[in-house]
Amino acid sequence: MYEDGRFKPDPQCYSPIIDSLCKERRIDEHASLVSGKKHLNLVEEMFLRGVKPDLVTYNSLINSLCHSVQWKEATRLCNRMLDEGIAPDVVTFNTVIDALCKERRTKEALSVLELMSHRGMRLGIVTYNSLIYGMCLTDQWDETTRLFDEMVGQGVLPDIITLRILLDALFQGRMPEEAHKVLETRVKYGMELSKITCSMLIDGYCFCGKMDKAKKVIDLMVIKHHVPDIASCYKALVNGYMQAKRIGEALRLVEEMIEQGVTPDVETLKALRGLRPKRHVVSAE
Structure with missing residues (x-):
């Protein structure tokens, strides 16, 4: 609370508002919510009011900027966050990797992955799914296979999203044998074949003309x-x-x-x- 008795906002007040607006991609409206000055950067406005953005606030803004392909601003915020002594977490890294992969910037995404490893962060299914999607998108099949094998080797089992990404890409690339290897891996680790997985396999095999396997x-x-x-x-x-x-x-x-x-x-x-x-x-x- 300020000396004059007025309520003093803290990061917990800003974070839900920022997160909601970022999800709607309304970055230009952030500052207007605080002071009505649309040209002020929200983070700067928070500092002017003596409120330091927390990790949740930074993650929301970085997510919105990355997916709006505003890399310069996203990088600036990442550096500002580090300067403030706020260490990025798995959510921060996953956000950047996902956005880079969707933009086909897989080399940079792998650099971020390496940084995560250096920081001792355990890679989860979200990270691997984003990377596998990026590799499939850019037809880097050897790298896709390497990531898939690495994921399973680390004990991170593929989920339905992993299967959908891989099977769609492999069948579209008319590589049914590679798709079958993905299936064998799932069975090897005792994972049940769901109705959705079976449907994807049937559609894919039919698309490739492998009718006996579909049957x-x-x-x-x-x-x-x-x-x-x-x-x-x-x-x-x-x-x-x-x-x-x-x-x-x-x-x-x-x-x-x-x-x-x-x-x-x-x-x-x-x-x-x-x-x-x-x-x-x-x-x-």
Whole structure:
């Protein structure tokens, strides 16, 4: 409280307001909330009022600046934070790495990763997911594999986000064998294959024309009693068979769907209409 009895704001007062505005990317409005002077920098305004920004405040501002690609300002704030004796935490580093990777600046992201390691920070799934995404985005497959192996070796198991990033990228790059290795790693460490993972695998294998592998995944889903949830997977597989000109297998799969209690939708039935092989009649001479 000030000497005249007025309330003195502290970092805990500023932080939730700053965080809310940063999430809305309204950086230019920060200063106006404090004093109505839109051209004042918020951090400077806080110092003028005798309030030192805390780590939460800095993290919110750095996050917003990084994702607004205002690297110069973000760097300035990082340096100001260090000058004030406030050490960056995992959230700070993850924020910078994520933003750099999304901008395809993977070399700089790896430099930040190295800095984290030097500071003895344990790398978590958020850090690895950001880096793997950046490597996939820039087609650095060797680095992607290295990071994935390092992650698992450190005891950080891939989550659904990791799988989605990797499987989407590998299948789009038509590398189904690499995608299968990711799957094997998950199974090796006793991680359950979810319905979402199975769906991604089926879509990916169909996209690459690996129909036999796609069928094995759907058989696995049936064994694990995921039947009520696999109508879309059956549909993807039927479409894949038709694109591969394997009409007989597409028709047999529809029969299997019905046996499993999965009703083909109108679109699937319409696509199959007229595709049933015709019988050849041998005329007597």
